[in-house]
Amino acid sequence: MKFNRLICLILVMFIGGTAAAQDVHFSQFYNAPLLLNPALTGKINGTFRAGVIYRNQWFGAINGRTTFSTPMASFDAPIRLKNGDAFGVGGYVINDRSSGGLLSRIQVVVSGAYHKGFGSDNNHSLSLGFQAGFNQRKVDRAGMNFSTMLAADGFSFDPSLPSMENFGQNTNNFDVNTGLAWSSKVSDNFYFSLGVSAFNLITPYNTFNNNEEDNMRRITGTASLDIRLSKKFSLMPSVIYQNQAKAQETNVGLAGAIDFSKDFILFAGAYYRLNDAIIPYLGADYKGFRLGMSYDINASSLNRIENKKNVGAVELSLMYVGRYIPLPDVNPALYCPRF
Numbered sequence: 001m002k003f004n005r006l007i008c009l010i011l012v013m014f015i016g017g018t019a020a021a022q023d024v025h026f027s028q029f030y031n032a033p034l035l036l037n038p039a040l041t042g043k044i045n046g047t048f049r050a051g052v053i054y055r056n057q058w059f060g061a062i063n064g065r066t067t068f069s070t071p072m073a074s075f076d077a078p079i080r081l082k083n084g085d086a087f088g089v090g091g092y093v094i095n096d097r098s099s100g101g102l103l104s105r106i107q108v109v110v111s112g113a114y115h116k117g118f119g120s121d122n123n124h125s126l127s128l129g130f131q132a133g134f135n136q137r138k139v140d141r142a143g144m145n146f147s148t149m150l151a152a153d154g155f156s157f158d159p160s161l162p163s164m165e166n167f168g169q170n171t172n173n174f175d176v177n178t179g180l181a182w183s184s185k186v187s188d189n190f191y192f193s194l195g196v197s198a199f200n201l202i203t204p205y206n207t208f209n210n211n212e213e214d215n216m217r218r219i220t221g222t223a224s225l226d227i228r229l230s231k232k233f234s235l236m237p238s239v240i241y242q243n244q245a246k247a248q249e250t251n252v253g254l255a256g257a258i259d260f261s262k263d264f265i266l267f268a269g270a271y272y273r274l275n276d277a278i279i280p281y282l283g284a285d286y287k288g289f290r291l292g293m294s295y296d297i298n299a300s301s302l303n304r305i306e307n308k309k310n311v312g313a314v315e316l317s318l319m320y321v322g323r324y325i326p327l328p329d330v331n332p333a334l335y336c337p338r339f
Helices: 002-016
Strands: 048-059 066-080 086-098 103-118 124-139 170-187 190-199 218-228 233-244 247-259 264-273 277-286 289-298 313-322
Touching: 247 277, 264 289
Parallel strands: none
Antiparallel strands: 048 066, 048 313, 066 086, 086 103, 103 124, 124 170, 170 190, 190 218, 218 233, 233 247, 247 264, 264 277, 277 289, 289 313
């Protein structure tokens, strides 16, 4: 019962505009690169990259509803230049849904980046990216009950009664994001990457009533290493930090990769989102396809809530890097970071 009241309170805060809206985030941030940093657009050693990722959080916590669900689809590709530099173009679509769709948000974003190579072999690169997007938030008032709809018995709701609430059903806005990334192939056995990005640069209004609330700026920083210990085994430590309004998130982790062949790589690791969740991860690459699975094991104060068995989150991702067009006979500056 306490848990249900908590979710209802969160939903009311979103609808009433009393809290600034928070951006979507995935535990498998490494499998949603365009959402992580616009500068990663087209940063692949291939012809194109297409991916989907799905997150389902606190499933069935309220009357069997899918409490929070977020699917995302993305596509990007590099346009290579003869000097080893490249343009990256792409975009993504997100549909974030709360309480079985009572509150939803759709984002359609186009993304571009320029990748400049450095060094005699272009084994270092500096990338600058920009994004522009359209956002729509919608609330399904027909599926909601309010205190003014209580029937005479005081225990049931009568949907024919007026809600007496004065807020709109949708809000639309546009936004701009940017990012900067540096990656280096120091040797055949050691890579590193650093990145910083800023989202919601124009802080678009994001409210359903007359109290104007901004979608606050989100700052994200990332760092990762890719250390090859042998011909078949690699380690990939990484860290991501995000700050939006008064919310902060730090995620640290370590993954390992085993190269069984040039076509098949197995990944396994674990990440810790500070004061929130432990996230085991399992993935596999096969001929350009990457399948990933993770689960957020709650490690926050929500563990003290009754019926806590549903307060985790499952994520599934599938990505494909195609190599149908022969690459130019130049040293590419497009090492794709593995987090």
